[in-house]
Amino acid sequence: MADFTGKAVIVTGGGKGIGRAVCLAFANAGANVLCADVDDPAGQEVVEAGASAPGKIVYQHADVATSAACKGLVEQAVELWGSVDVLINNVGIQPLNSYLPAHELPEEMWDRIIDVNLKSGFLMTKYAAPVMAERGGGVIINTASVQGLQSAKGIAPYAASKGGMLSLTRQLALEYAADNIRVLAVNPGTIETPLAAASTGNDYAKLRQEGGKAHPIGRIGKPEEIASVMLFLASDGASFMTGEFVNVDGGLMAKGAWAE
Numbered sequence: 001m002a003d004f005t006g007k008a009v010i011v012t013g014g015g016k017g018i019g020r021a022v023c024l025a026f027a028n029a030g031a032n033v034l035c036a037d038v039d040d041p042a043g044q045e046v047v048e049a050g051a052s053a054p055g056k057i058v059y060q061h062a063d064v065a066t067s068a069a070c071k072g073l074v075e076q077a078v079e080l081w082g083s084v085d086v087l088i089n090n091v092g093i094q095p096l097n098s099y100l101p102a103h104e105l106p107e108e109m110w111d112r113i114i115d116v117n118l119k120s121g122f123l124m125t126k127y128a129a130p131v132m133a134e135r136g137g138g139v140i141i142n143t144a145s146v147q148g149l150q151s152a153k154g155i156a157p158y159a160a161s162k163g164g165m166l167s168l169t170r171q172l173a174l175e176y177a178a179d180n181i182r183v184l185a186v187n188p189g190t191i192e193t194p195l196a197a198a199s200t201g202n203d204y205a206k207l208r209q210e211g212g213k214a215h216p217i218g219r220i221g222k223p224e225e226i227a228s229v230m231l232f233l234a235s236d237g238a239s240f241m242t243g244e245f246v247n248v249d250g251g252l253m254a255k256g257a258w259a260e
Protein backbone atom coordinates (compact mmCIF):
# COMPACT_ATOMS: atom_id res chain seq x y z
CA MET A 1 0.00 0.00 0.00
CA ALA A 2 1.18 3.51 -0.80
CA ASP A 3 2.53 5.55 2.07
CA PHE A 4 0.91 8.96 2.59
CA THR A 5 2.59 9.72 5.90
CA GLY A 6 2.61 13.47 6.53
CA LYS A 7 0.42 14.27 3.52
CA ALA A 8 -2.63 16.51 3.90
CA VAL A 9 -5.84 15.31 2.28
CA ILE A 10 -9.26 16.99 2.01
CA VAL A 11 -12.30 14.81 1.35
CA THR A 12 -15.63 16.48 0.60
CA GLY A 13 -18.74 14.56 1.61
CA GLY A 14 -16.46 12.51 3.83
CA GLY A 15 -19.02 11.65 6.49
CA LYS A 16 -20.71 8.68 4.89
CA GLY A 17 -20.52 6.18 2.06
CA ILE A 18 -17.62 6.46 -0.35
CA GLY A 19 -16.20 9.58 1.32
CA ARG A 20 -16.07 7.87 4.70
CA ALA A 21 -14.12 4.94 3.24
CA VAL A 22 -11.76 7.38 1.48
CA CYS A 23 -11.07 9.26 4.73
CA LEU A 24 -10.28 6.00 6.53
CA ALA A 25 -8.14 4.63 3.68
CA PHE A 26 -5.95 7.75 3.58
CA ALA A 27 -5.68 7.91 7.39
CA ASN A 28 -4.69 4.24 7.46
CA ALA A 29 -2.04 5.05 4.86
CA GLY A 30 -0.63 7.71 7.19
CA ALA A 31 -2.26 10.88 5.82
CA ASN A 32 -3.86 13.65 7.83
CA VAL A 33 -7.41 13.98 6.56
CA LEU A 34 -9.83 16.89 6.70
CA CYS A 35 -13.28 15.33 6.39
CA ALA A 36 -15.86 17.89 5.23
CA ASP A 37 -19.57 17.20 5.51
CA VAL A 38 -22.90 18.69 6.55
CA ASP A 39 -23.88 15.65 8.65
CA ASP A 40 -22.09 16.33 11.93
CA PRO A 41 -22.84 13.03 13.73
CA ALA A 42 -21.61 11.14 10.65
CA GLY A 43 -18.45 13.25 10.55
CA GLN A 44 -17.78 12.59 14.23
CA GLU A 45 -18.28 8.87 13.65
CA VAL A 46 -15.57 8.90 10.95
CA VAL A 47 -13.17 10.60 13.38
CA GLU A 48 -13.89 7.86 15.94
CA ALA A 49 -13.59 5.07 13.36
CA GLY A 50 -10.16 6.41 12.38
CA ALA A 51 -8.92 7.03 15.91
CA SER A 52 -6.35 4.22 15.82
CA ALA A 53 -5.10 5.01 12.31
CA PRO A 54 -1.56 6.37 11.93
CA GLY A 55 -2.92 9.53 10.28
CA LYS A 56 -5.32 11.97 11.94
CA ILE A 57 -8.88 12.65 10.77
CA VAL A 58 -10.33 16.07 11.58
CA TYR A 59 -14.00 16.71 10.89
CA GLN A 60 -15.25 20.09 9.69
CA HIS A 61 -18.85 21.07 9.03
CA ALA A 62 -18.85 22.60 5.54
CA ASP A 63 -21.50 23.00 2.87
CA VAL A 64 -19.10 22.76 -0.05
CA ALA A 65 -21.62 24.31 -2.43
CA THR A 66 -20.51 27.64 -0.96
CA SER A 67 -17.35 29.54 -1.72
CA ALA A 68 -16.73 30.54 1.91
CA ALA A 69 -16.81 26.93 3.10
CA CYS A 70 -14.40 25.75 0.38
CA LYS A 71 -11.97 28.60 1.04
CA GLY A 72 -12.21 27.84 4.77
CA LEU A 73 -11.40 24.15 4.28
CA VAL A 74 -8.23 24.89 2.32
CA GLU A 75 -7.16 27.48 4.89
CA GLN A 76 -7.83 25.01 7.70
CA ALA A 77 -5.73 22.26 6.08
CA VAL A 78 -2.86 24.71 5.56
CA GLU A 79 -3.14 25.91 9.15
CA LEU A 80 -3.23 22.35 10.52
CA TRP A 81 -0.72 20.63 8.28
CA GLY A 82 0.93 23.26 6.08
CA SER A 83 -0.42 22.07 2.74
CA VAL A 84 -3.07 20.34 0.66
CA ASP A 85 -1.45 17.40 -1.10
CA VAL A 86 -4.56 15.53 -2.19
CA LEU A 87 -8.04 16.90 -2.80
CA ILE A 88 -10.90 14.43 -3.17
CA ASN A 89 -13.94 16.16 -4.66
CA ASN A 90 -16.27 13.38 -3.63
CA VAL A 91 -19.46 15.10 -2.53
CA GLY A 92 -22.64 14.30 -4.43
CA ILE A 93 -26.39 14.33 -3.94
CA GLN A 94 -29.24 12.75 -5.86
CA PRO A 95 -32.41 13.52 -3.90
CA LEU A 96 -35.28 11.12 -4.48
CA ASN A 97 -37.61 14.02 -5.36
CA SER A 98 -35.26 15.03 -8.20
CA TYR A 99 -36.16 11.99 -10.34
CA LEU A 100 -38.28 13.98 -12.79
CA PRO A 101 -38.31 14.84 -16.49
CA ALA A 102 -36.68 18.21 -17.19
CA HIS A 103 -40.02 19.97 -17.82
CA GLU A 104 -41.22 19.04 -14.31
CA LEU A 105 -37.97 19.66 -12.44
CA PRO A 106 -37.97 22.77 -10.21
CA GLU A 107 -35.20 25.15 -11.19
CA GLU A 108 -34.03 25.28 -7.57
CA MET A 109 -33.47 21.51 -7.61
CA TRP A 110 -31.34 21.81 -10.76
CA ASP A 111 -29.29 24.57 -9.14
CA ARG A 112 -28.74 22.71 -5.88
CA ILE A 113 -27.59 19.47 -7.54
CA ILE A 114 -25.25 21.32 -9.88
CA ASP A 115 -23.91 23.47 -7.03
CA VAL A 116 -23.20 20.52 -4.73
CA ASN A 117 -22.01 17.99 -7.31
CA LEU A 118 -20.15 20.18 -9.79
CA LYS A 119 -19.58 23.72 -8.57
CA SER A 120 -18.04 22.40 -5.35
CA GLY A 121 -15.34 20.75 -7.45
CA PHE A 122 -14.56 24.06 -9.11
CA LEU A 123 -14.60 25.96 -5.81
CA MET A 124 -12.39 23.49 -3.95
CA THR A 125 -9.92 23.49 -6.84
CA LYS A 126 -9.97 27.28 -7.07
CA TYR A 127 -8.66 27.52 -3.51
CA ALA A 128 -6.56 24.34 -3.33
CA ALA A 129 -4.69 24.51 -6.65
CA PRO A 130 -2.59 27.60 -5.78
CA VAL A 131 -1.56 25.97 -2.49
CA MET A 132 -0.59 22.77 -4.30
CA ALA A 133 1.29 24.67 -7.00
CA GLU A 134 3.22 26.70 -4.44
CA ARG A 135 4.35 23.50 -2.69
CA GLY A 136 5.42 21.70 -5.85
CA GLY A 137 2.30 19.79 -6.85
CA GLY A 138 -0.61 17.63 -5.77
CA VAL A 139 -3.41 15.38 -6.88
CA ILE A 140 -7.10 16.15 -7.36
CA ILE A 141 -9.52 13.25 -7.69
CA ASN A 142 -13.12 13.86 -8.66
CA THR A 143 -15.89 11.38 -7.93
CA ALA A 144 -17.95 11.38 -11.11
CA SER A 145 -20.19 8.44 -12.05
CA VAL A 146 -21.01 5.93 -14.74
CA GLN A 147 -24.02 8.24 -15.11
CA GLY A 148 -21.63 10.81 -16.55
CA LEU A 149 -21.03 8.40 -19.45
CA GLN A 150 -24.41 6.76 -19.98
CA SER A 151 -27.81 7.96 -18.93
CA ALA A 152 -31.32 7.21 -17.78
CA LYS A 153 -34.69 8.95 -17.57
CA GLY A 154 -35.37 11.43 -14.78
CA ILE A 155 -31.81 12.42 -13.87
CA ALA A 156 -31.10 15.59 -15.90
CA PRO A 157 -29.16 17.55 -13.25
CA TYR A 158 -27.31 14.53 -11.84
CA ALA A 159 -26.29 13.42 -15.35
CA ALA A 160 -25.19 16.95 -16.26
CA SER A 161 -23.23 17.31 -13.03
CA LYS A 162 -21.37 14.04 -13.56
CA GLY A 163 -20.70 14.65 -17.25
CA GLY A 164 -19.52 18.10 -16.19
CA MET A 165 -17.21 16.58 -13.61
CA LEU A 166 -15.56 14.43 -16.28
CA SER A 167 -15.10 17.41 -18.57
CA LEU A 168 -13.81 19.52 -15.68
CA THR A 169 -11.31 16.77 -14.89
CA ARG A 170 -9.82 16.94 -18.38
CA GLN A 171 -9.79 20.74 -18.37
CA LEU A 172 -8.17 21.10 -14.95
CA ALA A 173 -5.57 18.48 -15.86
CA LEU A 174 -4.42 20.67 -18.74
CA GLU A 175 -4.64 23.85 -16.72
CA TYR A 176 -2.40 22.61 -13.93
CA ALA A 177 -0.14 20.01 -15.55
CA ALA A 178 2.79 22.42 -15.56
CA ASP A 179 2.30 22.89 -11.80
CA ASN A 180 2.70 19.14 -11.26
CA ILE A 181 -0.94 18.79 -10.24
CA ARG A 182 -2.56 15.64 -11.58
CA VAL A 183 -6.36 15.63 -11.97
CA LEU A 184 -8.29 12.38 -12.28
CA ALA A 185 -11.84 11.07 -11.95
CA VAL A 186 -13.38 7.85 -10.74
CA ASN A 187 -16.72 6.59 -12.05
CA PRO A 188 -18.30 4.28 -9.50
CA GLY A 189 -20.97 1.81 -10.52
CA THR A 190 -23.59 1.09 -7.85
CA ILE A 191 -21.88 1.21 -4.48
CA GLU A 192 -23.41 0.19 -1.17
CA THR A 193 -23.92 3.60 0.44
CA PRO A 194 -26.76 5.64 1.98
CA LEU A 195 -27.14 7.51 -1.35
CA ALA A 196 -27.67 4.33 -3.35
CA ALA A 197 -29.82 2.73 -0.64
CA ALA A 198 -32.21 5.67 -0.71
CA SER A 199 -33.36 4.46 -4.15
CA THR A 200 -34.67 1.22 -2.56
CA GLY A 201 -36.22 2.88 0.50
CA ASN A 202 -33.06 2.06 2.48
CA ASP A 203 -33.58 -1.64 1.79
CA TYR A 204 -29.94 -2.71 1.50
CA ALA A 205 -30.82 -6.33 0.69
CA LYS A 206 -32.92 -5.16 -2.26
CA LEU A 207 -30.16 -2.80 -3.37
CA ARG A 208 -27.62 -5.62 -3.33
CA GLN A 209 -29.94 -7.98 -5.18
CA GLU A 210 -31.24 -5.61 -7.86
CA GLY A 211 -27.97 -3.74 -8.29
CA GLY A 212 -26.04 -6.98 -8.40
CA LYS A 213 -28.05 -8.20 -11.37
CA ALA A 214 -27.10 -5.15 -13.44
CA HIS A 215 -23.35 -5.47 -12.87
CA PRO A 216 -21.52 -8.13 -14.90
CA ILE A 217 -19.42 -9.02 -11.88
CA GLY A 218 -22.65 -10.12 -10.17
CA ARG A 219 -22.71 -7.75 -7.22
CA ILE A 220 -22.61 -4.09 -6.33
CA GLY A 221 -19.44 -2.47 -5.01
CA LYS A 222 -18.27 -1.53 -1.54
CA PRO A 223 -17.08 1.98 -0.62
CA GLU A 224 -13.66 0.52 0.18
CA GLU A 225 -13.35 -0.64 -3.44
CA ILE A 226 -13.56 2.97 -4.59
CA ALA A 227 -11.24 4.19 -1.84
CA SER A 228 -8.48 1.72 -2.76
CA VAL A 229 -8.51 2.91 -6.38
CA MET A 230 -8.36 6.54 -5.26
CA LEU A 231 -5.43 5.70 -3.03
CA PHE A 232 -3.60 4.28 -6.03
CA LEU A 233 -4.50 7.25 -8.27
CA ALA A 234 -3.17 9.65 -5.63
CA SER A 235 0.06 7.67 -5.27
CA ASP A 236 3.28 7.88 -7.28
CA GLY A 237 2.25 4.59 -8.87
CA ALA A 238 -0.10 6.67 -11.03
CA SER A 239 2.45 9.44 -11.66
CA PHE A 240 1.93 9.44 -15.47
CA MET A 241 -1.88 9.58 -15.23
CA THR A 242 -3.77 12.84 -15.53
CA GLY A 243 -6.91 14.08 -17.29
CA GLU A 244 -8.30 10.54 -17.26
CA PHE A 245 -11.19 8.71 -15.62
CA VAL A 246 -11.35 5.17 -14.27
CA ASN A 247 -14.58 3.15 -14.22
CA VAL A 248 -14.82 1.19 -10.98
CA ASP A 249 -18.09 -0.47 -11.83
CA GLY A 250 -17.87 -4.26 -11.90
CA GLY A 251 -17.90 -4.19 -15.69
CA LEU A 252 -21.07 -2.10 -16.05
CA MET A 253 -19.68 0.23 -18.71
CA ALA A 254 -18.26 -2.70 -20.66
CA LYS A 255 -21.77 -4.05 -21.21
CA GLY A 256 -23.53 -3.08 -24.45
CA ALA A 257 -27.24 -2.28 -24.40
CA TRP A 258 -27.65 -5.31 -26.70
CA ALA A 259 -25.76 -7.71 -24.43
CA GLU A 260 -27.58 -10.86 -23.20
Ligand SMILES: NC(=O)c1ccc[n+]([C@@H]2O[C@H](COP(=O)([O-])OP(=O)(O)OC[C@H]3O[C@@H](n4cnc5c(N)ncnc54)[C@H](O)[C@@H]3O)[C@@H](O)[C@H]2O)c1
Nearest residue numbers: 013015016017018037063064091092145190191193194195
Ligand atom coordinates in the same frame (compact mmCIF):
# COMPACT_ATOMS: atom_id res chain seq x y z
N1 LIG B 1 -23.24 5.14 -4.28
C1 LIG B 1 -23.27 4.98 -5.58
O1 LIG B 1 -23.82 4.01 -6.11
C2 LIG B 1 -22.58 6.01 -6.46
C3 LIG B 1 -22.43 5.70 -7.82
C4 LIG B 1 -21.80 6.61 -8.66
C5 LIG B 1 -21.34 7.81 -8.12
N2 LIG B 1 -21.49 8.08 -6.81
C6 LIG B 1 -20.96 9.35 -6.33
O2 LIG B 1 -20.09 9.10 -5.25
C7 LIG B 1 -20.07 10.23 -4.37
C8 LIG B 1 -20.34 9.77 -2.96
O3 LIG B 1 -21.62 9.14 -2.96
P1 LIG B 1 -22.16 8.24 -1.78
O4 LIG B 1 -22.96 7.17 -2.42
O5 LIG B 1 -21.06 7.91 -0.86
O6 LIG B 1 -23.16 9.30 -1.11
P2 LIG B 1 -23.68 9.40 0.40
O7 LIG B 1 -24.95 10.17 0.36
O8 LIG B 1 -23.71 8.05 0.99
O9 LIG B 1 -22.54 10.27 1.08
C9 LIG B 1 -22.36 11.60 0.63
C10 LIG B 1 -21.96 12.48 1.80
O10 LIG B 1 -21.94 13.84 1.32
C11 LIG B 1 -22.51 14.67 2.32
N3 LIG B 1 -23.00 15.92 1.74
C12 LIG B 1 -24.16 16.11 1.06
N4 LIG B 1 -24.27 17.40 0.70
C13 LIG B 1 -23.16 18.04 1.13
C14 LIG B 1 -22.69 19.36 1.05
N5 LIG B 1 -23.40 20.32 0.45
N6 LIG B 1 -21.48 19.66 1.59
C15 LIG B 1 -20.75 18.70 2.22
N7 LIG B 1 -21.15 17.42 2.34
C16 LIG B 1 -22.34 17.09 1.81
C17 LIG B 1 -23.59 13.82 2.94
O11 LIG B 1 -23.98 14.29 4.23
C18 LIG B 1 -22.94 12.44 2.98
O12 LIG B 1 -22.25 12.22 4.18
C19 LIG B 1 -21.12 11.19 -4.93
O13 LIG B 1 -20.49 12.15 -5.73
C20 LIG B 1 -22.00 10.30 -5.77
O14 LIG B 1 -22.66 11.02 -6.77
C21 LIG B 1 -22.11 7.21 -5.96
